[in-house]
Amino acid sequence: MGKVRLxxxxxxxxxxxxxxxxxxxxxxVAILNKADIVFGPLVDAQEWPEGVDVAVIEGxxxxxxxxxxxxxxxxxxKVVVALGDCxxxxxxxxxxxxxxxxxxLERVYVExxxxxxxxxxxxxxxxxxxxxxLHEVVKVDVHVPGCPPKPNAILLALSELLxxxxxxxxxxxxxx
Amino acid sequence: xxxxxxxxxxxEFVPASPGQSVLQVARAANKYIPALCYMEGLTAVGAxxxxxxxxxxxxxxxxxxxxxxxxxxxxxxxxxxxxxYRKIALELLFAERNHVCAVCVSSGHCELQALAQxxxxxxxxxxxxxxxxxxxxxxxxxxxxxxxxVLCSRCVRACAEIEGAHVWDxxxxxxxxxxxxxxxxxxxxxxxxTSCGKCVQACPTGAMAEKGWGVEEMTKHGxxxxxxxxxxxGR
Numbered sequence: 001m002g003k004v005r006l007x008x009x010x011x012x013x014x015x016x017x018x019x020x021x022x023x024x025x026x027x028x029v030a031i032l033n034k035a036d037i038v039f040g041p042l043v044d045a046q047e048w049p050e051g052v053d054v055a056v057i058e059g060x061x062x063x064x065x066x067x068x069x070x071x072x073x074x075x076x077x078k079v080v081v082a083l084g085d086c087x088x089x090x091x092x093x094x095x096x097x098x099x100x101x102x103x104x105l106e107r108v109y110v111e112x113x114x115x116x117x118x119x120x121x122x123x124x125x126x127x128x129x130x131x132x133x134l135h136e137v138v139k140v141d142v143h144v145p146g147c148p149p150k151p152n153a154i155l156l157a158l159s160e161l162l163x164x165x166x167x168x169x170x171x172x173x174x175x176x
Numbered sequence: 177x178x179x180x181x182x183x184x185x186x187x188e189f190v191p192a193s194p195g196q197s198v199l200q201v202a203r204a205a206n207k208y209i210p211a212l213c214y215m216e217g218l219t220a221v222g223a224x225x226x227x228x229x230x231x232x233x234x235x236x237x238x239x240x241x242x243x244x245x246x247x248x249x250x251x252x253x254x255x256x257x258x259x260x261y262r263k264i265a266l267e268l269l270f271a272e273r274n275h276v277c278a279v280c281v282s283s284g285h286c287e288l289q290a291l292a293q294x295x296x297x298x299x300x301x302x303x304x305x306x307x308x309x310x311x312x313x314x315x316x317x318x319x320x321x322x323x324x325x326v327l328c329s330r331c332v333r334a335c336a337e338i339e340g341a342h343v344w345d346x347x348x349x350x351x352x353x354x355x356x357x358x359x360x361x362x363x364x365x366x367x368x369x370t371s372c373g374k375c376v377q378a379c380p381t382g383a384m385a386e387k388g389w390g391v392e393e394m395t396k397h398g399x400x401x402x403x404x405x406x407x408x409x410g411r
Contacts, residue, residue, distance in 0.1 A: 085278055088299045089270070089275075089300065089304075090304065091276055091278055092276060092278055092279060094274065094276070094304065095274065095276060097304075097306035098274075098306055098308030098309075099308070130306060132303075133299070133300075135299060136303060140299075143298040145298050145299065147277065147278035170296040171296050173298060174277075174289055174290070174293040175277040175278075175289055176277025176280065176284070176289060176392075
């Protein structure tokens with residue numbers, strides 16, 4: 001049996017969920033014995049590859065780039081996991097949602113700027129109207145809440161998924 | 177006077193007296209029925225709809241907190257239908273306002289968060305409402321964050337029924353409902369407020385908190401509010 005192809009990425013998140021993933025200690029060896037990480041923050045691939053088995057996505061969907069990557073990952077992966085509260089509930093990134101994006105950018109980059117006021121447009125993706133949870137833009141198969149989710153919960157979820165089972169996280173996890 | 181009622185909960189006969197609600201009977205017999213707006217010692221209002229139960233011979237679901245125990249009653253506290261409705265009620269509470277557990281003073285001590293975990297709510301199926309809501313920091317000792325309010329009205333009842341000040345009320349209707357102090361005066365300017373803090377202790381979420389606490393630091397002692405009523409002999 002070949003190795004499971006695992007991809008991870010973060011959208012509008014703080015990378016804390018990836019830190020928690022690394023925090024599984026020696027559990028990472030068990031994961032790597034069963035899986036190849038084919039996309040992720042520490043992998044050289046520039047584009048989400050075809051034929052991924054498990055996609056682990058951290059962060060809310062906040063910008064056009066987030067949306068594109070989420071859709072690409074969904075289209076090219078068998079199972080999609082929303083990792084952490086930002087991906088599951090939109091969490092802290094959604095705290096801007098009551099303010100129109102344009103107003104928000106002006107407040108920060110024009111009114112709040114000491115030098116060179118102006119909304120950056122070059123090389124940065126346009127913001128969506130609202131930061132939304134992953135399942136509002138693509139189908140999500142497994143939700144792993146937590147800010148960040150506990151390392152052993154991530155390990156449990158991944159171990160089950162790498163065996164081809166859907167993890168039953170039920171009451172093991174909470175928001176926050 | 178000490179007439180006993182024959183009440184069965186989940187098939188088991190439990191002690192019950194006239195005047196008790198189904199929820200009180202169940203809790204006294206260690207039968208778990210979830211509830212958010214109910215607080216021992218305060219008038220039951222049936223606002224949160226989490227304590228809905230099935231009563232034999234009644235075609236609709238009834239809130240256990242406002243349904244009086246009656247002779248011959250047979251109550252079911254858990255079923256797939258009840259679990260599914262309770263999950264829906266919880267998810268709608270999360271979707272209505274901005275419950276960002278990660279930055280909340282009450283995270284880890286919050287009744288809403290704990291109920292979601294108990295019911296296996298790992299995500300919310302409904303689109304979030306993301307309302308823009310105020311935070312009232314005008315009181316010198318306490319803070320009110322409308323983002324985290326579930327309109328359970330425990331604060332309203334604790335203030336009116338136990339402290340006797342009646343600072344709080346719910347204004348507006350439906351999704352526009354808001355907790356208000358003294359006819360919409362900022363909390364810090366409410367002259368009837370005695371700053372006793374019973375509302376804060378009664379609040380099940382981080383909507384009301386003492387100032388000065390960081391994330392996960394605000395623990396509450398709601399049993400103090402319940403004990404005060406008990407000490408007065410239920411008056």
